[in-house]
Amino acid sequence: GGNQSVAKYGGPGGSDTVDITEDDLERLKPGEFLNDTLIDFYMKYLYHDILDQRSRTKVHFFSCFFITKYSESDVDTRYERVKNWTKNLDVFDKEYLLVPKNESLHWSLYIICFPGLVAKRPKKSKRRPCILYFDSLLHRGGSKATSNLLRSYLTEEYNHKRGKERTFNSKNLPTFELRVPQQKNFSDCGLYLLQFAECFCKNPINHDADEEKCRDWFDHAAVRKKRKQIEAIIEKLHPY
Numbered sequence: 001g002g003n004q005s006v007a008k009y010g011g012p013g014g015s016d017t018v019d020i021t022e023d024d025l026e027r028l029k030p031g032e033f034l035n036d037t038l039i040d041f042y043m044k045y046l047y048h049d050i051l052d053q054r055s056r057t058k059v060h061f062f063s064c065f066f067i068t069k070y071s072e073s074d075v076d077t078r079y080e081r082v083k084n085w086t087k088n089l090d091v092f093d094k095e096y097l098l099v100p101k102n103e104s105l106h107w108s109l110y111i112i113c114f115p116g117l118v119a120k121r122p123k124k125s126k127r128r129p130c131i132l133y134f135d136s137l138l139h140r141g142g143s144k145a146t147s148n149l150l151r152s153y154l155t156e157e158y159n160h161k162r163g164k165e166r167t168f169n170s171k172n173l174p175t176f177e178l179r180v181p182q183q184k185n186f187s188d189c190g191l192y193l194l195q196f197a198e199c200f201c202k203n204p205i206n207h208d209a210d211e212e213k214c215r216d217w218f219d220h221a222a223v224r225k226k227r228k229q230i231e232a233i234i235e236k237l238h239p240y
Helices: 022-026 036-050 053-058 065-072 078-086 144-162 189-202 211-215 220-224 226-237
Strands: 005-009 018-021 059-061 096-103 106-113 130-134 175-177
Touching: 005 022, 005 036, 005 226, 018 022, 018 036, 022 036, 036 059, 036 096, 036 189, 036 226, 053 059, 065 078, 065 096, 065 144, 078 144, 096 189, 106 144, 106 189, 130 144, 130 189, 189 220, 189 226, 220 226
Parallel strands: 059 096, 130 175
Antiparallel strands: 005 018, 096 106, 106 130
């Protein structure tokens, strides 16, 4: 049946495994939406198999379910629900935190830059703490609610991890909505999210990148090839 497992993928030592089923593979056909299993799988693959050791130490990828889990609870209990997701790492030691988001079948990506430098960045530093928003169907202002959620999460996480108060807000951690390449259909948003994540990790784009650089960051052909690429990776994991 469609729930038959065709491949498993996880980090070293079998940690953090993703189970890929026949139904998931169907989602790689042209015109289909990528589901959270495929997004989580490729993000893990990108982290463990594509990035080099140096890049891996700089980034942390949150799961697709993080934002949903955090936003569904009421304000008093939501942090409790996700606090253990980072029990083995300090996100404030990372340069970039990648947070995928799915809302009403649409995927977009938030990247929190230099969260540990909030409130202590040297004036001339190029490393500006901020949130970058990557959306292949960009409507201005669409990132506001989630940016606020991410700031409140960081405020609680900082208090919990460092035992000190620090409030993350839109002044010390502003959001920039970048005019990145836009999808040409309704079904490729998940592929664009993966392309944004991969390009960013290999060659980070800055909050002040000009429009031309953002627009020409990669070409649409790279995205079109991604369905086949992901399929080939899964096939190698397990010849089905």
